[in-house]
Amino acid sequence: MDITFPPGAYFSIAVIFLTVIITKVIVRRIVAPRPEKGSLQPPIASGASLVAALPTILTKGLHPVLHDLHAKLGSVFTINLFGLKKVTLLVGPEVTSHFFQAKNSELCHPDMYKFTIPIFGKGVIFDVDFETRNRQIRFAIDAMKPTQLRSKVDYMVHEVQDYFSKWEQEGIIDLKHELAEVLMLIASRCLLGKEVREKMFEEVSVLINDLCKNGMHFISLFFPYIPIPAHRQRDKARAKLGHIFHEIVRSRKISGQVEDDVLQKLIDSKCMEDGRSMTESEITGLLISLLFAGQHASSSAASWAGACLISHEKYLAAAVEEQQKIIRKHGQHVDYSILLEMGTLHSCIKEAIRMHSPSAMVMRHVKKNFTVQTREGYSYEIPEGHTVATSIVVGNQLPHIYKDPHVYDPYRFGPGREEDKAGGKFAFTSFGGGRHACFGEEYSYMQIKVIWSFLLRNFELKMISPFPEEEIDKFIPGPKGRVMVSYKRRLLVST
Numbered sequence: 001m002d003i004t005f006p007p008g009a010y011f012s013i014a015v016i017f018l019t020v021i022i023t024k025v026i027v028r029r030i031v032a033p034r035p036e037k038g039s040l041q042p043p044i045a046s047g048a049s050l051v052a053a054l055p056t057i058l059t060k061g062l063h064p065v066l067h068d069l070h071a072k073l074g075s076v077f078t079i080n081l082f083g084l085k086k087v088t089l090l091v092g093p094e095v096t097s098h099f100f101q102a103k104n105s106e107l108c109h110p111d112m113y114k115f116t117i118p119i120f121g122k123g124v125i126f127d128v129d130f131e132t133r134n135r136q137i138r139f140a141i142d143a144m145k146p147t148q149l150r151s152k153v154d155y156m157v158h159e160v161q162d163y164f165s166k167w168e169q170e171g172i173i174d175l176k177h178e179l180a181e182v183l184m185l186i187a188s189r190c191l192l193g194k195e196v197r198e199k200m201f202e203e204v205s206v207l208i209n210d211l212c213k214n215g216m217h218f219i220s221l222f223f224p225y226i227p228i229p230a231h232r233q234r235d236k237a238r239a240k241l242g243h244i245f246h247e248i249v250r251s252r253k254i255s256g257q258v259e260d261d262v263l264q265k266l267i268d269s270k271c272m273e274d275g276r277s278m279t280e281s282e283i284t285g286l287l288i289s290l291l292f293a294g295q296h297a298s299s300s301a302a303s304w305a306g307a308c309l310i311s312h313e314k315y316l317a318a319a320v321e322e323q324q325k326i327i328r329k330h331g332q333h334v335d336y337s338i339l340l341e342m343g344t345l346h347s348c349i350k351e352a353i354r355m356h357s358p359s360a361m362v363m364r365h366v367k368k369n370f371t372v373q374t375r376e377g378y379s380y381e382i383p384e385g386h387t388v389a390t391s392i393v394v395g396n397q398l399p400h401i402y403k404d405p406h407v408y409d410p411y412r413f414g415p416g417r418e419e420d421k422a423g424g425k426f427a428f429t430s431f432g433g434g435r436h437a438c439f440g441e442e443y444s445y446m447q448i449k450v451i452w453s454f455l456l457r458n459f460e461l462k463m464i465s466p467f468p469e470e471e472i473d474k475f476i477p478g479p480k481g482r483v484m485v486s487y488k489r490r491l492l493v494s495t
């Protein structure tokens with residue numbers, strides 16, 4: 001019999017886990033002072049400061065604490081977990097270049113990422129050796145190249161028009177919910193294909209939601225196979241999805257039917273080691289991993305972009321004015337190159353993603369010692385066996401790179417300022433960077449711009465709930481709770 005846990009229960013388990021770790025740290029921790037220049041050991045987070053931070057961790061999450069540790073200890077510091085694991089944090093472009101660019105023989109994804117195996121499936125990504133994973137990822141990158149994506153704009157526009165045509169003349173909606181729905185429709189058309197979009201959208205989106213929701217608890221990171229109800233739901237959903245995609249792939253192969261979607265690109269590609277095509281189960285696993293990597297993150301980014309835009313009149317007016325200019329030039333038509341003209345909207349979205357990065361932290365396992373040099377001139381050696389992590393949230397808010405980093409200011413990316421570029425190659429890392437940079441970045445901006453240009457052109461929007469806080473109990477955090485917005489139809493015309 002299934003026991004239903006309230007969603008908060010998993011968070012509580014994670015909190016207890018964290019508390020145990022931190023308590024151990026206090027017992028064992030020797031408060032290490034900041035080393036002299038030339039010293040090779042990164043400073044260690046003091047147990048006392050971690051204990052003092054417990055209430056903050058419980059109410060505001062881990063990142064404010066990392067902010068504080070960064071302020072006190074500098075851009076490189078180690079948190080010693082239990083004495084069993086050492087996690088060294090690297091913050092900012094000066095010390096993250098090796099992190100992002102190192103070969104996999106030097107830094108690799110940590111074992112913790114294996115929590116995705118029950119989600120993606122056997123034989124793909126983190127269930128295979130590094131060479132195979134690389135080939136599989138290259139496969140997916142090919143399917144997401146800009147040349148492949150251009151043709152997807154029409155589908156996106158069509159889905160967006162169709163979805164929002166169901167809104168009344170005026171009303172109140174939960175923006176977060178609406179955006180997640182429309183993004184799922186876009187994903188099913190552009191990635192999963194016609195069969196899913198036309199015949200089984202409801203069924204597949206419920207299964208994908210079940211899979212992600214039940215497989216992404218913090219507890220799954222540490223114990224992905226413990227038999228809790230959430231994991232049983234996850235496994236049931238994965239098995240059903242596997243069956244559905246096997247059938248679709250098999251039927252396309254038998255009938256010779258060819259479609260314009262990412263699924264087709266995966267079916268057709270032949271870049272595995274021996275020139276063979278991918279098996280049905282590899283295709284299914286890759287498709288699910290693309291959805292997993294992209295869907296929640298895009299949904300979070302689109303919601304933050306909306307919440308920030310609607311609550312900042314100055315930038316909302318600038319984004320609307322840009323749409324008016326584009327309408328004057330191209331009418332209401334939107335295609336790939338017109339999306340590229342939406343520079344103001346692009347910066348508004350990017351600034352929302354900088355301040356509220358859907359991907360909060362990325363990690364690697366150190367296979368070969370390396371040294372980093374901080375901007376203050378300290379040199380630290382990170383030993384083999386450590387786990388290294390970079391907090392994207394802290395890195396995106398460094399005051400020596402971003403002027404008034406806590407202020408929503410999309411013009412910081414504009415001509416004459418370009419704070420992200422001036423800050424160095426890894427100053428803006430919401431999409432990672434280097435060797436494992438996100439290849440869904442362009443696709444994400446495209447779909448969010450299609451959605452927001454449509455909303456700005458067709459609706460007056462006002463936020464009626466308070467500006468949302470961050471979710472702190474999610475692996476991919478979005479705005480917390482509902483984001484209530486009132487809308488009224490209008491048709492924007494050229495100025």
Ligand code: HEM
Nearest residue numbers: 290293294297298301358359362430431432436438440444
């Ligand atoms: C706003 C939306 C998105 C954000 C913020 C985001 C963020 C990231 C980040 C930070 C990484 C680097 C992870 C690391 O270094 O370990 C990454 C990698 C990745 N992303 Fe995204 N992503 C987004 C959308 C997407 C989409 C739409 C897709 C695919 C449809 C996607 C597919 C991937 C994949 C497969 C990787 C792994 C690449 C590799 O390991 O070489 N992402 N993403």
